[in-house]
Amino acid sequence: MEFIFAVLSKNEKIKFEEVQEAIATFQNFLAGRTYKTIVTPYGVFCGSEGEQRSVYEFADSVMWRLSPYLSSPIKESVFLEKEYLTFRERERLVRTDVNVHWSDDLVGGSAVESGDFFLQGDDQGLIPLFFGETDRWVVLSSFPEVLTRHFTDLAEVNLFRVAEFLRYGFLTPGSTLFKNLKVLGPKETLKMCQGKLEIQKRPQREDPIAESSLSSVATRYLDHFSERLALLLKGRTVEYALLTGGSDTRLILAALTEEQRRELQFVTFYDPIWSANRNDVDIAVALAKKFNLRHEIRPHSRNNSYVEAIESDLPLYSHTVNLPAKLCGTFGSETIGGAAFWLLPSRPWSGPHGVGSAEVIRKLFRRQVDESFKELWSGNQNESGADDKACSLPLPLRSTATAIYADVNALPWQHPYQLRLSQKLLPFLGVKNLRLIQGAPEEYLRDYKIQKYLFLNVFPEYLEVPFQSRITYEDERFLSLQWKGELVPYAEQAYEFLKNQWSQLPWWDGQVLLDEISQPENIDLQIRLVTLMSILKKHKGHWL
Incomplete structure (x- = not known):
């Protein structure tokens, strides 16, 4: 076994030395070999000294697969000590210095800071660690989806061995960390008392999400959304922000501060053919006038430059930070362009499980996409090794592709109402809003109630300019499409x-x-x- 990865939720502080001791004990238990340990906010990597390159490759792979759970998009550079560091560079930094402050939003409330390690049991108790093994590595994860992406044969994910492995593998002398993980209850937490780990009752939360009002959930959603947006814009050169007649542009405008709006160049594209029966340009001009936006209209042929326009937005997902980014309300993911179409295949394609395009198409017709659909996108290369490029679907159908994108990327929910709520704002959600949506009452996630509450009660001034002509308001269904x-x-x-x-x-x-x-x-x-x-x-x- 060459390396191990353990995903640990983090919140309550325990001493970093205790974690190091537990890791060392675990390493000795495994093989008695000399290991290189890499501690990150995303977990613990243990690799042999001679396998540093493989460890880094594995770390990149894990980062790619975990990105839907994290607020930091795939391979996106992160602001750290006034420098932008790639994932590997962050790894090196954490290996050499544990006293590193990580932005709370970037790691979802976890941190490696001042020698402390954060740990958390969620409201239902700590999610059990799932275990998978091949001849090359062992993977321990709180998310079974992570395992399904690292093992071509799902039979290799031996869930029966999870309890056995935790019971006999981690209960070794010298550390109580993993033992306490095994028995951590729903309302309990780990705390350090007199140099030892003890399980204590978790303090009662003042405002449990499940018992929160719609107004509380909606305003918290907007706060998290604004924080995430500010974080994504911080330190970037934004070439332009797209301004359209849709609701997503309007929500972005409301989440931006006046200073942020003042610094952005807003652009509306006009296609003589595609725009002929729509009033996006007129609405954008009215919005720009009302909110004093720097705005211009640019000619744009969607038929001829679809893929180019999509791919031009990809630098926002790149770890090369000196490229100009574009803040978009279209091209797939609605709020940041490119992701949805980038992940969809554009030519005859067979996935890593031998599932061809006909199977992809068949699954498009299912009312609720099942778990196996996510496997079709378990890599960004087809069997021939050629990269899958952007899929140039007709622009009005972008939401469908985005909903698929939300599903296949293993977000921690499958409820169709939740997908409706978040599909167009997916890249902006971040860990805080993922947790908020997971814990909120289901009724709040229906019919765009959160967005409806925000528009009607928090920033009604954004309703003074009408939305595009094909979208309207209804009492029971917000933003219902008129072109049914x-x-x-x-x-x-x-x-x-x-x-x-x-x-x-x-x-x-x-x-x-x-x-x-x-x-x-x-x-x-x-x-x-x-x-x-x-x-x-x-x-x-x-x-x-």
């Missing part, structure tokens, strides 16, 4: 197109689809049909 009925004929046309190609496929249930297409409330199905027809026509059916 308009999509039906296109969806029926797409159905006929697909039926001619797929009627013999075993999973094709044409009658069920035909019955559901004509129902106005099934807008997601209609969008997916039209999207799929567009994709297949563009690739001339070669996706199958």
Whole structure:
């Protein structure tokens, strides 16, 4: 076994020496070899001296897979001691100096600071550590999704051995850390008392999320959103911020401070063909005038430069920080461009589990995407080793792709209402809002109630300028799309197109689809049909 990774939630302080002692004991238990230990806010890496390169590669891989759980996007540079450091550079720093202050938001409330190590049991108790093993490494993780991305055969994730491994592997003389992890209860916490770890009752929280009012959840959501936005903008050169007629642009404007808005150049793109039946430009001009924004209108052909525009936004996800970033309300992830289409395949593609494009397409029609769908995006390379580039879906269908992006990236929820709430604001959420959404009452996550409360009660001035013409308000459903009925004929046309190609496929249930297409409330199905027809026509059916 060459390296170990343990994900530990962190909140309550325990002495760093105790962690080091426990790690040393565990290392001796494993093999009695000399190990290099790398302590990070994301966990503990233990690798043999001769495997430093492999440890770093593994650390990068873990960072990639854990990014949905962290507020720091994949390989995104982090502000640390007034310098921007890549993930590997941060690793080196932490290895040599444990007295490093990490921004609270970047690591979700955890830190390696002043010799202390933070640990937390969540409201349901500490999530059990899952265990996976190959001939190359052992992985210990609080998130089973992490394991499914590191093992090609899920049978290698031996959950039965979790309890056995914790019981016999960690209960060694000299440390109580892992033993206490095993028995930490829902309302208990670890604390250091007279040099030893003890389990104590956790103080009662003043405002449990599950019992909070909608106003409290919504305002906290906005606070976290604003903090995250400020953190993403800090120290970056932002070439422009996109200004459109949609609600996402409006929420970003409300989350920015007046000074931040004053420093940004806002841009609205105008396509003579695509923009002909929309009033985005007029709305953007009205917004710019009302809030004194630096604004300009730029010609832009979406048909010819779709992929280029998407890829131009990717520097925000890059660890190269001196490239100009773009703050967008379109191109996939709605608030920061590029991520959704970047992860979708743009040509005939087979995933790491041998699942081809036809399987991807079939899963697009499922009402609730299942766990296996996430496996299709377990890497950013196809089997031939070629990178998957941006997928240029029609712009009006970007939300569908974003919802898929939210699902396949193993966020810690699967509820469709939660996906509706966060899909367009996903990159901005951060750990704080992930926890807030996880713990909030389910009824708050329906029908955009959080956003509706914010617009109607916190910043109603942003309703004075109308939204784009295809979006309106309804009493029971916020931001309901008016073009439901308009999509039906296109969806029926797409159905006929697909039926001619797929009627013999075993999973094709044409009658069920035909019955559901004509129902106005099934807008997601209609969008997916039209999207799929567009994709297949563009690739001339070669996706199958």
